[in-house]
Amino acid sequence: MSQLELRDIRKTYAGALDETLKGINIDIASGEFLTLVGPSGCGKSTLMNSIAGLETITGGSIVVDGKDISGMEPKDRDIAMVFQSYALYPTMSVRENIAFGLKIRGMPKEEIRQEVERVADLLQISALLDKKPSRLSGGQQQRVAMGRALARRPKIYLFDEPLSNLDAKLRVEMRTEIKKLHQRLKTTIVYVTHDQIEAMTLADRIAVLKDGELQQLGTPKEVYDTPENLFVAGFMGSPSMSFIDVAIEQSETGLTVTVEGSDGRTLSLPVPDYLESWAGKRVALGIRPEHVSQPDEQKRNNLMVAEGRFTVEVTEPTGPDVLAVIRLNDTDVQCRLDAEHPVNWGEETDLMFDMRKVVFFDPESEKRIRP
Amino acid sequence: MTDVVRTGFRPSRIAIYGVLLLACLVYLIPLIIMLITSFKTPMDIRTGNLLALPTDWTAVGWTKAWSEACTGVQCEGVKGFFWNSFKMTVPAVLISTLLGAFNGYVLSKWKFRGSDLMFGMLLFGCFVPFQVVLLPMAATLGKLGLANTTAGLVLVHVIYGVAFTTLFFRNYYVAIPDALVKAARLDGAGFFTIFFRILLPLSTPIFMVSLIWQFTQIWNDFLFGVVFASGDSQPITVALNNLVNTTTGVKEYNVDMAAAMIAALPTLVVYIVAGKYFIRGLTAGSVKG
Numbered sequence: 001m002s003q004l005e006l007r008d009i010r011k012t013y014a015g016a017l018d019e020t021l022k023g024i025n026i027d028i029a030s031g032e033f034l035t036l037v038g039p040s041g042c043g044k045s046t047l048m049n050s051i052a053g054l055e056t057i058t059g060g061s062i063v064v065d066g067k068d069i070s071g072m073e074p075k076d077r078d079i080a081m082v083f084q085s086y087a088l089y090p091t092m093s094v095r096e097n098i099a100f101g102l103k104i105r106g107m108p109k110e111e112i113r114q115e116v117e118r119v120a121d122l123l124q125i126s127a128l129l130d131k132k133p134s135r136l137s138g139g140q141q142q143r144v145a146m147g148r149a150l151a152r153r154p155k156i157y158l159f160d161e162p163l164s165n166l167d168a169k170l171r172v173e174m175r176t177e178i179k180k181l182h183q184r185l186k187t188t189i190v191y192v193t194h195d196q197i198e199a200m201t202l203a204d205r206i207a208v209l210k211d212g213e214l215q216q217l218g219t220p221k222e223v224y225d226t227p228e229n230l231f232v233a234g235f236m237g238s239p240s241m242s243f244i245d246v247a248i249e250q251s252e253t254g255l256t257v258t259v260e261g262s263d264g265r266t267l268s269l270p271v272p273d274y275l276e277s278w279a280g281k282r283v284a285l286g287i288r289p290e291h292v293s294q295p296d297e298q299k300r301n302n303l304m305v306a307e308g309r310f311t312v313e314v315t316e317p318t319g320p321d322v323l324a325v326i327r328l329n330d331t332d333v334q335c336r337l338d339a340e341h342p343v344n345w346g347e348e349t350d351l352m353f354d355m356r357k358v359v360f361f362d363p364e365s366e367k368r369i370r371p
Numbered sequence: 372m373t374d375v376v377r378t379g380f381r382p383s384r385i386a387i388y389g390v391l392l393l394a395c396l397v398y399l400i401p402l403i404i405m406l407i408t409s410f411k412t413p414m415d416i417r418t419g420n421l422l423a424l425p426t427d428w429t430a431v432g433w434t435k436a437w438s439e440a441c442t443g444v445q446c447e448g449v450k451g452f453f454w455n456s457f458k459m460t461v462p463a464v465l466i467s468t469l470l471g472a473f474n475g476y477v478l479s480k481w482k483f484r485g486s487d488l489m490f491g492m493l494l495f496g497c498f499v500p501f502q503v504v505l506l507p508m509a510a511t512l513g514k515l516g517l518a519n520t521t522a523g524l525v526l527v528h529v530i531y532g533v534a535f536t537t538l539f540f541r542n543y544y545v546a547i548p549d550a551l552v553k554a555a556r557l558d559g560a561g562f563f564t565i566f567f568r569i570l571l572p573l574s575t576p577i578f579m580v581s582l583i584w585q586f587t588q589i590w591n592d593f594l595f596g597v598v599f600a601s602g603d604s605q606p607i608t609v610a611l612n613n614l615v616n617t618t619t620g621v622k623e624y625n626v627d628m629a630a631a632m633i634a635a636l637p638t639l640v641v642y643i644v645a646g647k648y649f650i651r652g653l654t655a656g657s658v659k660g
Contacts, residue, residue: 014484054553075559087550091572100568101558148558 002065002155002188004028004051010059011046011212020046022212023060031186037199038209039235044192047209048158051190053077064155080149081158084165086141088133094120094144095129098151105152119147122181139170146181159191163198175201196236200224208232225357230366233286233359239323242333243361244285248278257285262327267308269353274371275360283369284361287353289323292335295352304355312343326351409433409628416624432625436633440626442613449630451603452610456590456637459521459606463528464585470529471536471581472574476566478537479544480552490541496534501594512599519601527599528589535588536581543577544570579648587638607634 005028011021021043028034036044049055051062053074061070069077080101088097095116102112120126123143133141142162149157159178163171179202182189193199199206200220208215208223208231216228227233233241246257248271255271275283299305313332314325322337335351343349360369404421409432411425419426438448478490508527509518517523547570555565596606605613611634615627642649 049553052553052557054556074553074556075561079557081554081557083550083554085548085550087548087554089551089555089569091569100555100560104559104564148554152558 001030001186003030004156004188004190005063006047006051006060007063008060009047009050009057009062011043011050011055012058018212019058020212021050021057024209024212024214026207026214026217028188028190030188033182033189033191033202033204034207035191035193035199035203035205036207036209037193037196037235038215040194041211042209043212044194044209045160046212048081048160048190048192051156052079052081052158078152078155079158080152080154080156081160082142082145082149082162084161086133086145086165088141088144088148090133093130093132094125094136094147097133097144098147101148101152115151119151122150123147138166139174142166142174146178150185155188157187157189159189161193162191163193164195171198178202197238200236206236208235210235225359226368227286227359228368230284230286230361233361233368237288239289239334241286241288241359242331244287244329244331244333245282245363246285246329247282248275248280250279255279259328261308261310262313263311265309267306267353269306270304270355271358271360272304272355272371275369278360278369282363284363286359286361287333288357289334289336291354291357292326292333292351293354294338294341295350299352299354302354302356306353306355307350308353309348309350311348312345315343315345317342324349405628405632409625409632411625413621413623413625429625432623432629433633435623436614436626436630440614440623440630441617442610443617449607449610449614449633452605452607453633455521455600455604455610456606456608459524459528459596459604460586460589460637463525463532463589464582466525467529467532467536467585468578468581470533471538472540472571472578473566474533474537475540475542475544476570478541479547480549480565480570481562490537493534493537496531497538501531505594505598509599519599519604521600521604524595524600524604524606527595528592531595532585532588535584539577539581539584540574543574547573576648576651579645579651583641583645583649586641590638 006024006026009021009024010019012019024043024047026034036047038044046055050057053069053072053076057070061068063069064077088094089100092100098116098119099112102115107115116129117126120129123146125140125143125147128136128140128144133144136144142165145162162178163174166174175198178191182202191198191202200223203220205217205219206223207217210231216223216232218226223232223236227236227241230243234243244259246259249256249258251268253270255273255275256268257271258266258268260266271285295307300307310326310328312324313327315337316323317339319339321339322342324335324337324343325332326335327333337343337349361367362369407424408416408421410428410430411419412427412429412431415426436448438450439446440448442449442452474493478486512518512523512526515523515526517526551569552565555569560568590606591608592606593608593612596609597612600606600609611630614630
């Protein structure tokens with residue numbers, strides 16, 4: 001269990017014009033589960049490889065428990081990594097795979113045997129110990145890869161998109177398993193993924209990266225409910241947040257915005273008071289699918305709720321609910337509707353807008369307008 | 372079921388097998404003629420048909436080629452030169468293959484600034500004609516004191532072979548995921564441990580390719596042998612040439628053929644023993660996953 005500090009990490013690849021990492025600062029507490037999330041090419045894998053020592057950084061420092069490890073060889077950093085491709089040694093049995101790192105570090109044979117068995121028990125792979133990796137299924141290989149990392153009891157675990165190669169069902173299972181494992185072992189984990197659901201479900205905190213810059217660092221709830229900017233808002237959540245271009249208006253009941261449906265009908269939506277200084281200006285209104293739903297009696301009396309009738313353009317039944325698309329101010333807006341009261345494509349339906357959790361962005365700076 | 376049985380007798384099938392058989396025969400005829408001629412008596416050869424079986428099977432040609440035939444002034448057969456070839460080929464093959472494996476490992480898994488350029492330039496080595504290097508090489512060997520020695524020949528063949536073996540191994544290792552090397556580095560393995568414990572155990576097919584290729588190339592080489600070796604250190608290819616060109620009286624074709632067979636036998640054996648790996652190794656990159 002160790003604490004990890006990333007201080008102003010910079011990386012420029014040889015011959016590259018742009019920096020791949022542009023000064024990343026993250027403090028990871030001991031026992032914390034941090035996910036690094038971002039689109040491909042955002043630098044998250046580079047950051048992970050830098051922590052592991054597989055890439056040299058061109059600026060900043062990596063500090064573990066107060067000790068700067070930036071210049072150390074990977075083997076001296078006491079960090080283990082689980083790879084997307086598992087990277088199991090194909091010519092070795094599962095047992096030898098797990099024992100390899102221990103053997104190289106000169107651990108006595110008997111201790112190695114015990115350690116391999118402990119890890120195999122933990123991950124329920126005892127029956128597989130004498131098999132070659134090629135004889136295992138994807139999920140089993142994934143377990144062995146984790147076992148190899150666990151066996152060394154390193155200070156920090158790095159997971160590089162470990163579930164991307166698994167099929168959807170197994171991915172969810174392994175996700176739960178990794179979470180359980182973390183709760184049991186209380187280890188410091190840095191987990192890279194491009195899957196924002198994985199990031200949300202696993203993490204204590206999420207670091208959202210884009211173009212080598214940290215966009216936001218916060219708990220899953222913070223990142224989801226109060227995204228710092230348009231990018232984070234659009235990236236986290238599936239289906240993603242819709243952004244409607246609106247003008248803040250001052251009316252006798254308070255601040256409002258007006259949206260226009262595809263059939264020309266308009267609806268006035270209440271907006272919170274902190275936008276007062278934006279009256280008369282245009283902002284981007286960010287609304288998540290779950291904030292637009294079928295009318296709910298209980299919410300009806302709330303001042304921050306509005307109702308209107310709109311034409312549904314597309315419907316996508318997901319099982320528990322139906323995703324519908326309506327058009328507001330010439331933008332597609334996703335709504336999450338009750339599967340029990342289905343609407344069809346092209347039909348009109350009553351929709352309720354819950355404006356309590358809606359966020360607003362400055363269209364110039366793309367930053368969230370804070371209350 | 373009936374369909375399967377009937378396909379065996381389709382005319383197209385017969386045609387295919389007919390063509391294949393014919394092709395086999397065309398390729399095998401020289402070998403067959405060599406083989407049967409080597410077992411004939413000189414008399415038989417002069418009077419009989421080229422393709423006819425020997426009237427009198429005799430191994431005299433073989434024994435004479437092995438230990439009595441004249442290769443220039445001395446008449447001790449090709450025996451000594453046969454072992455010369457081994458003494459030259461085995462070390463040259465092993466050294467060039469190991470060097471190639473190392474080069475391939477470094478050029479694919481430990482890339483450095485300019486490593487791709489270096490690989491590109493190494494590839495030029497595959498296209499340099501032998502004749503071009505004869506004079507500079509002779510001068511170098513002379514300076515090193517290796518002129519006319521087996522060690523000198525080994526050196527020449529290693530230098531020439533490294534370009535090919537590096538190409539083989541580099542391309543083979545490029546297909547092996549980098550993550551394996553990264554994982555091993557995090558496990559604490561160093562440069563050599565990773566090579567010997569992780570990559571080398573995966574390299575059997577490409578090792579076979581390299582061994583067969585290098586063995587065939589070096590064993591069959593004539594030019595370097597004739598230029599850089601003399602007398603006692605000459606390889607069998609040169610001895611064979613001398614044997615065939617040394618005429619005293621009647622030309623003994625049975626001895627010539629037997630000597631040629633002896634010269635060709637080791638490469639044949641190597642191919643038969645390791646041939647399946649050769650095909651597998653050459654196609655290893657094309658059928659991934």
